[in-house]
Amino acid sequence: SYPAVEKHRFVWVWPGDPAKADPALVPDMHWNDDPAWAGDGKMIRVACDYRLVVDNLMDLTHEAFVHGSSIGNREVAEAPFVATHGDRSATVTRWMENIDAPPFWAAQIRHGRGYQGKVDRWQIIRFEGPCTVNIDVGVAESGSGAVPKNGEDKGDRSRGVNGYVLNTITPETDKTCLYFWAFARNYCIGEQRLTHELREGVATIFREDEHVLEAQQRAIDERPDYAFYNLNIDAGAMWARRLIDRMVEREQPRRPAIPIRPAEASEVAR
Numbered sequence: 001s002y003p004a005v006e007k008h009r010f011v012w013v014w015p016g017d018p019a020k021a022d023p024a025l026v027p028d029m030h031w032n033d034d035p036a037w038a039g040d041g042k043m044i045r046v047a048c049d050y051r052l053v054v055d056n057l058m059d060l061t062h063e064a065f066v067h068g069s070s071i072g073n074r075e076v077a078e079a080p081f082v083a084t085h086g087d088r089s090a091t092v093t094r095w096m097e098n099i100d101a102p103p104f105w106a107a108q109i110r111h112g113r114g115y116q117g118k119v120d121r122w123q124i125i126r127f128e129g130p131c132t133v134n135i136d137v138g139v140a141e142s143g144s145g146a147v148p149k150n151g152e153d154k155g156d157r158s159r160g161v162n163g164y165v166l167n168t169i170t171p172e173t174d175k176t177c178l179y180f181w182a183f184a185r186n187y188c189i190g191e192q193r194l195t196h197e198l199r200e201g202v203a204t205i206f207r208e209d210e211h212v213l214e215a216q217q218r219a220i221d222e223r224p225d226y227a228f229y230n231l232n233i234d235a236g237a238m239w240a241r242r243l244i245d246r247m248v249e250r251e252q253p254r255r256p257a258i259p260i261r262p263a264e265a266s267e268v269a270r
Contacts, residue, residue, distance in 0.1 A: 008032045010168065010180060016251070027132040031164040031184040038189035040199040041166065041182025046210055048217035050131060050169045050177035051241060056209055057133040057167055058092060058236035060123055063102075066208050070201070073102040075121070083235035088129045090243060092236035096121040098142045104201070105139045105161075111194070112161040112187035118142035119160070127240040129247050131169045138162035161187045165202075175217055181206065 003014040003021035008029040014021035031037045046053060056062065063072035081094040101109060101119045109115050120143070124136040140146035140160025148155045163185045170178040183202045188194050220226075 008166075009182070027128045027134070027168070029132070029134060029166045029168070029182075031134075032166055032182050034184075036189070037164070037184040037186050038191075038195055039164075039182050039184030040195055041180065042199065042203055044179040044181070044206060044210060045172070045176065046179050046213055047176050048213040049175060049220075050171040050179075051244065052213050052216055053167075053169045053177060053179055054127065054131065054133060054240050054244075055234075055237040056213060057135065058090070058125055058127060058240050059233055060092075060094070060125065060135075061233050062212070066212055067205055070104045070205055071102050073100070075099045076123075081233075081235075083239065085239040085243070088243060088247075090127045090236055090239035092123075092125040094123045095147055097147060101139050108161045108163075108185075108187075109139050109141075113141075113159065115141055115159070120144070120146045122146070125236060127236070127243070129240070129243045131171070131244075133167045135165040135167070136162070137165060161185065175221070179206075 003018050005012050005023045005026065007023070007026050009032045010029065012023075012026050032039065032041075061077045064074055064077040066072065075096040076094075079094050079096045081092055084091050084093075097120045098118050099121060100106075101121065105119065105121065106116070109119065119139040119141065121139045122137065125133060126135070127133050138146075138157065138161055140157050144159040145156035146160050163183055166182045166184065168180050170180070172178055181202070183198055185198065
């Protein structure tokens with residue numbers, strides 16, 4: 001058996017050395033059971049390497065092409081972003097100011113705040129190794145103060161709607177994974193019907209991702225020696241991959257050094 005702990009409505013299993021199991025290492029996903037937030041989620045079995053799911057979440061520019069009928073728009077692909085990283089995490093921050101909200105977010109701010117018009121939109125993606133990605137997303141009335149100023153961590157989002165897309169992926173095999181996700185929101189939290197509608201709506205969006213991810217895996221299998229090239233928009237995904245590689249490397253058993261007996265002087269003379 002393996003040590004396990006239930007936290008944030010997920011069950012976390014430690015398959016390594018039981019003596020090193022530390023609940024403090026469980027990623028913070030408190031939005032999933034915080035009474036100030038409401039939400040729900042599902043699990044998807046995806047026929048791809050789990051790292052492809054991480055890649056997909058770290059670069060949301062694909063929304064403009066894959067999810068154009070819901071959360072995608074041109075601004076996602078064109079807006080500048082900032083990528084940073086730490087020892088176990090990587091973050092991609094993107095702000096889109098004074099834009100038309102895509103269909104999903106236009107409906108949410110209309111329902112949650114009774115607002116229709118230009119918005120400031122944000123996507124703050126945070127990867128925590130080896131396989132968790134939390135995405136802070138939302139829109140607010142344009143110019144209402146949501147955009148952080150003068151080095152602030154967070155602006156005034158009171159005239160907007162805020163959600164968290166919570167993702168954690170369990171590798172099953174080299175080419176399959178179990179993708180657990182939830183969407184939590186901080187508006188209309190007493191509306192169970194909205195919770196259900198959002199869960200099913202987000203599930204539809206993720207099914208679109210599933211098709212793309214499995215097609216990627218098939219393409220990789222068909223051309224195993226094909227060289228892939230990264231673009232500047234892949235910065236977050238590249239850092240996530242590097243952090244995963246470092247974690248895997250640290251877990252490899254170290255081979256004991258084999259001492260080499262120095263040659264005796266007489267042996268050298270020969």
